[in-house]
Amino acid sequence: MSAAPEVFRQAVAALTSPQPRAEIELSEVGPPKRLAPWAHALAAEANGPAGELATARFVLLHDPDGQEAWDGVLRLVVYLRAELDPEVADDPLLPAVGWSWLTDGLENAGASFTALGGTVTLTSSARFGDIAGPSRSHDLELRGSWTPTPSVFGDGGIDLRPHGEAFHELMASAAGLPPEGVALLGRRPNGAARQD
Numbered sequence: 001m002s003a004a005p006e007v008f009r010q011a012v013a014a015l016t017s018p019q020p021r022a023e024i025e026l027s028e029v030g031p032p033k034r035l036a037p038w039a040h041a042l043a044a045e046a047n048g049p050a051g052e053l054a055t056a057r058f059v060l061l062h063d064p065d066g067q068e069a070w071d072g073v074l075r076l077v078v079y080l081r082a083e084l085d086p087e088v089a090d091d092p093l094l095p096a097v098g099w100s101w102l103t104d105g106l107e108n109a110g111a112s113f114t115a116l117g118g119t120v121t122l123t124s125s126a127r128f129g130d131i132a133g134p135s136r137s138h139d140l141e142l143r144g145s146w147t148p149t150p151s152v153f154g155d156g157g158i159d160l161r162p163h164g165e166a167f168h169e170l171m172a173s174a175a176g177l178p179p180e181g182v183a184l185l186g187r188r189p190n191g192a193a194r195q196d
Contacts, residue, residue, distance in 0.1 A: 007158075008038045008062040011074055015060055015160040016042070020168045023047055023177055029057070036061035036075070044167070046175035053175035056080040058167050060160070071115045072147040076163055078102070080142040082174035084122075089138035095120040098140050098174075105169035111148065111162035118144030140174070 031039035046054040061075040098120040121141040
């Protein structure tokens with residue numbers, strides 16, 4: 001296979017340059033094979049005191065010839081799954097809140113994009129018999145994709161660093177992590193909330 005195009009190599013370097021916060025673990029994984037001639041994929045896990053809270057895949061696609069639906073030669077794709085507390089699982093506004101995690105992340109990072117679309121799906125599962133885990137679980141699944149565009153103030157190139165930062169913010173929001181530098185008050189062993 002020929003060497004990756006320079007625009008793709010630069011895009012991967014910029015996308016992976018932001019450092020995630022301590023609760024988010026990133027690793028490179030095998031990308032999808034048939035979506036574009038060039039692809040790069042990351043897996044992410046966000047953890048809290050109770051364990052894994054959210055997982056995601058973040059994929060960069062590059063087709064030098066472009067694809068009509070993309071409106072460009074690069075495309076970013078995210079698939080995220082987050083565990084939900086039972087108290088919020090039935091909230092009718094939850095799909096819109098889940099989608100706002102992505103759009104707010106992109107806006108807060110200053111990421112420039114077009115052709116954004118996706119879905120938010122809520123699932124509820126019941127376990128029976130000898131299957132480990134809680135008797136019921138609730139999850140939110142978000143699928144989204146968008147085309148990064150040149151920055152208004154840039155030199156015409158596409159800087160994917162803000163898109164990487166937006167992905168980190170999406171993970172933190174989905175996992176319910178507090179803002180960096182803020183600690184949540186813990187619970188006493190008997191389950192009573194702390195009073196300090």
